[in-house]
Amino acid sequence: xxxxxxxxxxxxxxxxxxxxxxxxxxxxxxxxxxxxxxxxxxxxxxxxxxxxxxxxxxxxxxxxxxxxxxxxxxxxxxxxxxxxxxxxxxxxxxxxxxxxxxxxxxxxxxxxxxxxxxxxxxxxxxxxxxxxxxxxxxxxxxxxxxxxxxxxxxxxxxxxxxxxxxxxxxxxxxxxxxxxxxxxxxxxxxxxxxxxxxxxxxxxxxxxxxxxxxxxxxxxxxxxxxxxxxxxxxxxxxxxxxxxxxxxxxxxxxxxxxxxxxxxxxxxxxxxxxxxxxxxxxxxxxxxxxxxxxxxxxxxxxxxxxxxxxxxxxxxxxxxxxxxxxxxxxxxxxxxxxxxxxxxxxxxxx
Numbered sequence: 259x260x261x262x263x264x265x266x267x268x269x270x271x272x273x274x275x276x277x278x279x280x281x282x283x284x285x286x287x288x289x290x291x292x293x294x295x296x297x298x299x300x301x302x303x304x305x306x307x308x309x310x311x312x313x314x315x316x317x318x319x320x321x322x323x324x325x326x327x328x329x330x331x332x333x334x335x336x337x338x339x340x341x342x343x344x345x346x347x348x349x350x351x352x353x354x355x356x357x358x359x360x361x362x363x364x365x366x367x368x369x370x371x372x373x374x375x376x377x378x379x380x381x382x383x384x385x386x387x388x389x390x391x392x393x394x395x396x397x398x399x400x401x402x403x404x405x406x407x408x409x410x411x412x413x414x415x416x417x418x419x420x421x422x423x424x425x426x427x428x429x430x431x432x433x434x435x436x437x438x439x440x441x442x443x444x445x446x447x448x449x450x451x452x453x454x455x456x457x458x459x460x461x462x463x464x465x466x467x468x469x470x471x472x473x474x475x476x477x478x479x480x481x482x483x484x485x486x487x488x489x490x491x492x493x494x495x496x497x498x499x500x501x502x503x504x505x506x507x508x509x510x511x512x513x514x515x516x517x518x519x520x521x522x523x524x525x526x527x528x529x530x531x532x533x534x535x536x537x538x539x540x541x542x543x544x545x546x547x548x549x550x551x552x553x554x555x556x557x558x559x560x561x562x563x564x565x566x567x568x569x570x571x572x573x574x575x576x577x578x579x580x581x582x583x584x585x586x587x588x589x590x591x592x593x594x595x596x597x598x599x600x601x602x603x604x605x606x607x608x
Contacts (some may be wrong), residue, residue, distance in 0.1 A: 354395070565595070
């Protein structure tokens with residue numbers, strides 16, 4: 259009787275082990291089935307892969323549950339995981355490079371991870387130092403455009419020499435390279451075409467063209483389709499003539515990069531509700547660069563106080579520039595000549 263009990267216990271333990279093994283294999287088969295269902299219809303399966311499946315299923319339970327090799331090939335999208343073992347990433351951090359910003363853009367994380375600091379990065383730092391750029395700016399430059407390390411150094415020098423030939427000052431070149439690192443990715447021929455477009459479209463002198471490019475370097479390398487739509491909006495929908503348009507873009511070239519729909523919305527409010535003519539808007543292009551709800555809040559508050567007077571020929575004149583200048587505290591104290599409590603009450607009751 260004792261021996262019979264022992265045999266029952268062994269039989270039950272074997273059944274339990276066998277049942278556990280069957281469950282594991284079923285789980286694996288279910289995984290393979292889900293993968294095959296989710297696979298793209300265009301994906302083909304090789305005959306060799308199909309033949310190997312029975313062998314894999316016939317393996318031991320230990321082999322079936324060994325995912326060690328698979329985990330080793332799972333890609334990591336977090337550069338922070340490699341910082342301790344990468345001197346290049348450590349140097350980037352010391353320069354102020356935002357690795358998180360880089361890894362969010364497809365492919366740049368792997369590219370940066372493969373760089374050797376001495377061979378692939380240091381020569382570019384030397385190049386930027388030779389152009390007079392401050393080391394404090396390197397972090398921002400490399401964060402915005404890590405693909406700079408793909409460019410040939412001779413090509414970069416040629417592009418800087420081109421700016422010199424167009425009489426851009428040292429300060430102008432430094433501002434261009436600092437605020438728009440993508441400029442160096444454009445060939446001299448391409449930059450020349452862009453500068454030619456701005457000069458011909460807006461009838462700019464060489465001085466005004468350099469001023470525009472220095473104030474807003476990103477405008478020169480911006481999407482051309484967007485620029486053309488913005489120019490059409492300013493000319494045809496808003497009615498600025500050629501002279502007014504030239505003055506507008508030189509004083510505030512960032513307007514060309516704003517959504518045309520937003521530009522129209524702001525212009526309609528400034529021109530119709532606030533009553534400012536084109537000539538006055540050209541003198542205060544900051545109005546079109548400000549959000550419409552901010553213009554509306556401040557203009558209506560001035561109107562409530564009886565101070566919405568923008569005609570320089572009349573008393574109690576308020577410059578339209580001051581409407582969008584500074585924060586609410588500055589506006590209330592220096593422009594509206596009121597207090598925060600009154601302004602807060604106005605915002606709650608409007």
